[in-house]
Amino acid sequence: xxxxxxxxxxxxxxxxxxxxxxxxxxxxxxxxxxxxxxxxxxxxxxxxxxxxxxxxxxxxxxxxxxxxxxxxxxxxxxxxxxxxxxxxxxxxxxxxxxxxxxxxxxxxxxxxxxxxxxxxxxxxxxxxxxxxxxxxxxxxxxxxxxxxxxxxxxxxxxxxxxxxxxxxxxxxxxxxxxxxx
Amino acid sequence: xxxxxxxxxxxxxxxxxxxxxxxxxxxxxxxxxxxxxxxxxxxxxxxxxxxxxxxxxxxxxxxxxxxxxxxxxxxxxxxxxxxxxxxxxxxxxxxxxxxxxxxxxxxxxxxxxxxxxxxxxxxxxxxxxxxxxxxxxxxxxxxxxxxxxxxxxxxxxxxxxxxxxxxxxxxxxxxxxxxxxxxxxxxxxxxxxxxxxxxxxxxxxxxxxxxxxxxxxxxxxxxxxxxxxxxxxxxxxxxxxxxxxxxxxxxxxxxxxxxxxxxxxxxxxxxxxxxxxxxxxxxxxxxxxxxxxxxxxxxxxxxxxxxxxxxxxxxxxxxxxxxxxxxxxxxxxxxxxxxxxxxxxxxxxxxxxxxxxxxxxxxxxxxxxxxxxxxxxxxxxxxxxxxxxxxxxxxxxxxxxxxxxxxxxxxxxxxxxxxxxxxxxxxxxxxxxxxxxxxxxxxxxxxxxxxxxx
Ligand code: FES
Ligand SMILES: [Fe+2]
Numbered sequence: 001x002x003x004x005x006x007x008x009x010x011x012x013x014x015x016x017x018x019x020x021x022x023x024x025x026x027x028x029x030x031x032x033x034x035x036x037x038x039x040x041x042x043x044x045x046x047x048x049x050x051x052x053x054x055x056x057x058x059x060x061x062x063x064x065x066x067x068x069x070x071x072x073x074x075x076x077x078x079x080x081x082x083x084x085x086x087x088x089x090x091x092x093x094x095x096x097x098x099x100x101x102x103x104x105x106x107x108x109x110x111x112x113x114x115x116x117x118x119x120x121x122x123x124x125x126x127x128x129x130x131x132x133x134x135x136x137x138x139x140x141x142x143x144x145x146x147x148x149x150x151x152x153x154x155x156x157x158x159x160x161x162x163x164x165x166x167x168x169x170x171x172x173x174x175x176x177x178x179x180x181x
Numbered sequence: 182x183x184x185x186x187x188x189x190x191x192x193x194x195x196x197x198x199x200x201x202x203x204x205x206x207x208x209x210x211x212x213x214x215x216x217x218x219x220x221x222x223x224x225x226x227x228x229x230x231x232x233x234x235x236x237x238x239x240x241x242x243x244x245x246x247x248x249x250x251x252x253x254x255x256x257x258x259x260x261x262x263x264x265x266x267x268x269x270x271x272x273x274x275x276x277x278x279x280x281x282x283x284x285x286x287x288x289x290x291x292x293x294x295x296x297x298x299x300x301x302x303x304x305x306x307x308x309x310x311x312x313x314x315x316x317x318x319x320x321x322x323x324x325x326x327x328x329x330x331x332x333x334x335x336x337x338x339x340x341x342x343x344x345x346x347x348x349x350x351x352x353x354x355x356x357x358x359x360x361x362x363x364x365x366x367x368x369x370x371x372x373x374x375x376x377x378x379x380x381x382x383x384x385x386x387x388x389x390x391x392x393x394x395x396x397x398x399x400x401x402x403x404x405x406x407x408x409x410x411x412x413x414x415x416x417x418x419x420x421x422x423x424x425x426x427x428x429x430x431x432x433x434x435x436x437x438x439x440x441x442x443x444x445x446x447x448x449x450x451x452x453x454x455x456x457x458x459x460x461x462x463x464x465x466x467x468x469x470x471x472x473x474x475x476x477x478x479x480x481x482x483x484x485x486x487x488x489x490x491x492x493x494x495x496x497x498x499x500x501x502x503x504x505x506x507x508x509x510x511x512x513x514x515x516x517x518x519x520x521x522x523x524x525x526x527x528x529x530x531x532x533x534x535x536x537x538x539x540x541x542x543x544x545x546x547x548x549x550x551x552x553x554x555x556x557x558x559x560x561x562x563x564x565x566x567x568x569x570x571x572x573x574x575x576x577x578x579x580x581x582x583x584x585x586x587x588x589x590x591x592x593x594x595x596x597x598x599x600x601x602x603x604x605x606x607x608x609x610x611x612x613x614x615x616x617x618x619x620x621x622x623x624x625x626x627x628x629x630x631x632x633x634x635x
Binding site for chain 1: 227229230232233270271272273274275364365366367368369370371372392395396398399400408409443504524525528529532533534535536539540542543546
């Protein structure tokens with residue numbers, strides 16, 4: 001994590017019309033993922049150039065200087081093809097884990113959208129809480145901040161080009177994180 | 182004391198369901214297994230420089246592992262000798278000393294107590310620093326893998342690994358460059374007993390085609406043939422299963438090392454290029470296993486898949502919960518690009534968000550917690566697959582099963598589990614060194630097979 005001063009990415013908010021479009025994107029995405037429309041999400045909302053990264057950070061002392069091995073733990077480091085594998089797996093009739101089905105509820109808040117150097121790319125920051133209910137008694141919760149880069153496709157709609165999450169919970173309580181965040 | 186004869190029936194290869202969810206059994210395991218066996222701590226590559234440290238747990242005991250100035254490694258209990266606070270909360274770092282947050286006692290990187298605030302004015306010199314260091318733990322390294330042991334009477338690590346070490350050398354020594362672990366570990370909590378994943382990794386190739394059917398189908402490649410157990414396969418020619426003196430065991434699928442990896446050119450090439458040197462260093466028997474896919478458990482709780490290259494520690498957190506730590510294994514001599522790709526592929530299959538990992542979690546949780554039921558717990562579990570299709574092999578040490586799909590290494594795991602749980606001391610265990618394999622009364626399978634000229 002850097003120091004706590006805002007960097008240049010947060011300099012210029014998009015206008016209200018653009019913000020509405022971004023909000024609509026985020027909410028539609030949450031709805032598609034909640035309602036098992038992963039294929040629609042994948043085909044319509046994700047750029048083929050996507051990089052989808054979820055990391056968490058090893059706990060070190062603030063003043064640590066001498067230990068130089070990487071502190072990032074990669075949980076997702078996916079491209080379009082790999083995300084596709086996850087989507088296909090979800091629908092496979094032999095995917096016992098989601099049979100009986102799980103229930104999902106995604107909440108996306110604190111949405112802020114900023115202009116970038118490229119007029120087709122928008123930088124979006126949001127906070128999320130996802131609950132996953134399964135097997136009668138299990139409710140897993142995932143909470144995190146997303147930093148996304150959206151890009152306007154040739155068809156004119158926004159698509160997800162980059163998603164970066166630094167997941168706050170060091171030891172994941174929710175048994176696995178095979179859920180699109 | 183628990184009735185081990187009731188809990189583990191070696192002759193019929195069954196276990197009581199109680200072993201997965203019973204507090205008394207768990208306590209006895211902590212004492213007699215986690216208190217006695219060599220437990221994985223870290224790989225030397227994770228603490229390369231003097232002062233580098235990592236915190237981990239042995240059973241439920243928190244420990245600090247520190248590289249010393251002379252290059253050796255020490256480990257001690259991460260609990261202050263004053264009032265018991267955790268001394269170090271960081272997972273890794275480099276420290277000249279560890280200062281307890283509670284009252285500020287200072288411990289050196291060798292665990293000794295070096296400073297006590299207000300020592301002169303308030304203790305009036307009554308504290309003997311020399312007897313208040315953090316309790317030390319035996320540490321030994323096998324091919325760079327650091328293990329710790331609480332029991333002074335335990336055999337040295339390389340004896341504890343025994344024949345299993347001979348097998349591990351296949352890739353831990355390999356062509357000579359050795360392997361390392363890439364961290365930091367992924368960590369997650371799973372509500373299951375520690376033995377469920379340990380037995381799964383030691384010898385359960387049976388579940389692969391069924392539990393992971395969807396994942397294998399989606400991945401494609403050689404292993405897709407296993408999905409749904411549909412294909413007519415010559416299982417006896419595809420691999421073997423092994424178990425050894427102290428419960429360590431593994432199964433090998435021949436020529437399948439990188440089969441879970443979607444992008445694998447670099448890895449395949451590395452294996453091909455190094456194979457001749459492996460044969461030269463270690464002989465043909467082990468070279469034949471070098472490009473196989475291995476599922477392994479080092480007794481009790483350290484498991485890995487060589488080939489998929491995921492490396493796991495199942496830290497017990499009570500009878501019904503574990504914390505899973507996941508690293509990636511890479512050969513030191515690989516180019517950086519190949520290492521990076523292997524880490525990616527390993528994470529995608531067996532990381533916290535891995536497409537195969539998540540399949541297993543459900544089974545492991547349910548195998549454990551169905552035993553909450555009083556009547557359920559009285560039932561027994563079966564591990565008889567491949568019984569009598571195993572024994573002493575003309576080439577390979579230990580007990581060898583005829584197929585990678587079989588439960589030979591389950592039998593070896595629970596044989597030693599019972600022995601360790603029943604023994605009063607390491608002395609009792611060592612006294613059985615020449616008799617352990619008598620658990621396989623009928624161990625002439627390979628001889629008979631050779632006799633038939635097969
Ligand atoms: S508990 Fe550590 S200094 Fe008091
Ligand atoms: Fe599995």
